[in-house]
Amino acid sequence: MDPVCQACGFQGESINHIIFRCSIARQVWALADVPYSESGFDEVSHFSNFHSLLLLIKNSSVPEGVRNSIPWIVWYLWKYRNGIIFEGKQARTIDLVAKIREEAEFWLMAQKNEEQGVKEEQEAVTGVKKSWSAPPNGWxxxxxxxxxxxxxxxxxxxxxxxxxxxxxxxxxxxxxxxxxxxxxxxxxxxxxxxxxxxxxxxxxxxxxxxxxxxxxxxxxxxxxxxxxxxxxxxxxxxxxxxxxxxxxxxxxxxxxxxxxxxxxxxxxxxxxxxxxxxxxxxxxxxxxxxxxxxx
Ligand SMILES: [Zn+2]
CATH class of the missing domain: 3.30.420.10 (Ribonuclease H-like superfamily/Ribonuclease H)
Known part of the structure; x- marks a missing residue:
């Protein structure tokens, strides 16, 4: 195991480093406008840092779009790290943040869509629901x-x-x-x-x-x-x-x-x-x- 962070060269790569402390991670959190505390994320404990994130997600004074993007940021930082190690892929943090925003938006849209679907299903109990039909064989x-x-x-x-x-x-x-x-x-x-x-x-x-x-x-x-x-x-x-x-x-x-x-x-x-x-x-x-x- 190589304990060096492949993104910034830091000795002692850890979960906490990848998601919170790495220079890449800090740039992404900042570009995504996530308002974490002034002292920054905790240097050692990812438990403490995840706890702060969970509080942020529930904090209604933080814009909804920002709160929705938090899980995606974590996920993308992890993917970014794997991309470098296993595929030798580097991306610009600004592109990463654009991708995160897009995914978060899509996720939200899909959820709303699902809710709509459930509503329609309930309606269908009382009425006849039309459904999409597949084309004939070979078409x-x-x-x-x-x-x-x-x-x-x-x-x-x-x-x-x-x-x-x-x-x-x-x-x-x-x-x-x-x-x-x-x-x-x-x-x-x-x-x-x-x-x-x-x-x-x-x-x-x-x-x-x-x-x-x-x-x-x-x-x-x-x-x-x-x-x-x-x-x-x-x-x-x-x-x-x-x-x-x-x-x-x-x-x-x-x-x-x-x-x-x-x-x-x-x-x-x-x-x-x-x-x-x-x-x-x-x-x-x-x-x-x-x-x-x-x-
Ligand atoms: Zn690093």
């Missing part, structure tokens, strides 16, 4: 979510691709700027989703939209002459996919895609990405919608 279903922030005039869009067992294969999200209406965002979002399916070489895709305007435009172009230009664009892109369908998805059964689209704006995540599986913070929601294998 994939691409749910499109669109979220518009009217004040800021920007939109977030997301798609979630699931197989015939309801398992999430891929998801993606991005911000759309200069979209003045929900309609424009739905249109741009759909074009983007179709293009993404094509670029992943997928050829049996059902596009599920909760706003059915463009479904109608695609399926009954003659009834929507004012949308001729959009219809041509959409057909041009759809032409690259061998088999496709467009269907209407209920708002409530499109919740997963919608919440991801919402996260683009709510958390200011303008960077777009494609990732395999469902986002970690929404895994519960998507797993609930998976098909139960028949025994």
């Amino acid at each position: 994939l279903k691409c749910n499109l979510g669109v979220y518009q922030n009217k004040e800021q005039k920007n939109c977030g869009v997301a798609w979630v691709l699931r197989n015939d067992r309801g398992k999430v294969m891929l998801h993606s999200r991005r911000a759309l700027s200069n979209t003045n209406s929900k309609e424009e965002a739905s249109y741009q979002g759909l074009l983007w989703a179709i293009e993404s399916m094509h670029s992943h070489h997928l050829n049996r895709v059902i596009f599920a939209l909760d706003d059915d305007l463009f479904m109608k435009v695609i399926l009954r172009p003659k009834a929507w002459p004012n949308y001729r230009c959009q219809q041509l664009q959409l057909m041009e892109r759809l032409g690259k996919i061998e088999w496709w369908r467009v269907i209407k998805e209920d708002r409530e059964t499109n919740r997963g895609a919608f919440v991801i689209a919402q996260s683009v704006i709510r958390s200011g995540l303008s960077q777009s990405y494609v990732a395999t599986g469902a986002p970690r913070w929404l895994r519960g929601l998507f797993e609930n919608e998976e098909c139960v294998p028949s025994t």
